[in-house]
Amino acid sequence: MLDLRRLRLLRELAHRGTLAAVAEALSYSPSTVSQQLSQLEAEAGVALLEPAGRRVRLTPQAEILVAHTERILEQLERAQADVAASTALVGGEIRVAAFQTAVLALLPAALTVLARDHPRLRVHLTEAEPEQALPALLARDFDVVVAEEYPDSPQPRPAEVDVEDLLADPIRLAHPPGRRTPRSQAALAQLAGHPWAMEPAGTAARAWAVAVCRKAGFEPDVRYETSDLLLQIRLVEAGHAAAFVPDLAWNGRRPTVATRPLPKPQAHRRVLTAVRRGHAEHPSVLAVRRALALARETYTSLSKTLQEHRKDS
Template structure:
């Protein structure tokens, strides 16, 4: 009989690409992983791995086992969810990966609500870049991910993940306050040659920001690069840079930034994703619903004029006041 633990290691290798990555994820040494996979080859009587440069490549027979292992893991996960659903109380653990602005704007309220409604549910949160978190949810490192998608930059679609839109928010040009501005700026066309702050290369927001600038006819002078949006805001507020900011970053705070609508009024989509096999899990389902309620409440608050919080704290017009 095939050993399920060794099948899982083979599946991890297919998902993560290298023995070192499998060893790190499973808390083993690379030699232990290699030994276990060699034993799986003996059990099957087939060659499952071939050397490919410095790494290894799965054979067609290994691919058959990986697909079967995926189905087995889905069955186990569905069974666990059904067992939890048979209880009279909601309990368990939910591991969720979120990106920074969602962690700041949505998670505090959702966590308070979950604590009040279901104190037996343990929520564990880790901050991750959305594309990485999507893949890690697919590989079962997390139960759920809160991710983002920018216009014209689709997030990866991974088989077996169930997506649901949480909310959308506008993306605007953030300018320094008048008294600290490096130069007079009224719209996107005026910031050619102005220092920019953006997220690192390879991120969806960086791709979107660069494309907006190029569509306006210039290459942005990116002098500052950080994934920390709070650091980006401080650089803009202090007059050292301009940047493109989604409205969610202004939740719960005021700002001296001047906010200008972009051509086409682009919006970012924020969504949750979880494995379809876990849809019956009461704890995961409840937390997803709690996040949706938090997003609805936030949207209603943002739609209320003069509340003194959110993006309304800055100037939100095509031509900011001077």
């Protein structure tokens, strides 16, 4: 009989990549993890790990076991959700990860709703970009992830993940002061020689932003790399850079720099929630998604004033 605890260690190795990472995540010593996996090999009767330089990698037989373990853990989460749904109260702890602008614009109102409606639910919130948060969701480090998808850059959606759209977030050109604000994709080329602030290379936001500039006929001069959109805005305010800024970054307030819409279909990013499929019906997950939906309505109401300002400007 295969031991489920050891199967979970094998699954953790598949997600985290190294024995040291598994040990750190689970508060074990690397030698303990190695010993438990050796015992799992004896139980399975086949080799599960093979050397790969200074690391180890999973054999095809180990991959088979990991796939079965995923299905077992999903079923266990469904069982937990059914038990939790049979009680009258939503409680315990839920771990939420969200990117910066969602944390600023949506999570405070959502936390207010949760504190009011479910005072026994403890929410642990972490600011994390989707590139880190979504793999961590599969590794069971988070229960709910608020993520973003840029046009033509959809995030991978493993079969174990349940995704719901939250809102469409317009992205606009934030123009440095003292320059004529371009109003079309062709006019965007006026900024060909201007410095840009963008998110780091390797992120979906950066790939999207570079593609928009290339469609306008130039390669952006990216001098400032940061995932902090508030810092990007400060750089634009000071005249040091141009940037692409989504509406969520203003949190329903009037922009402090000139902005203009981008040509469709590049004009919106999608904001979504992602959870593990087996956990999707858990009352705490449903409560968080409902609270985020209510926070979206509050944000939408606040942003109407911003939209009217743009029509008048």
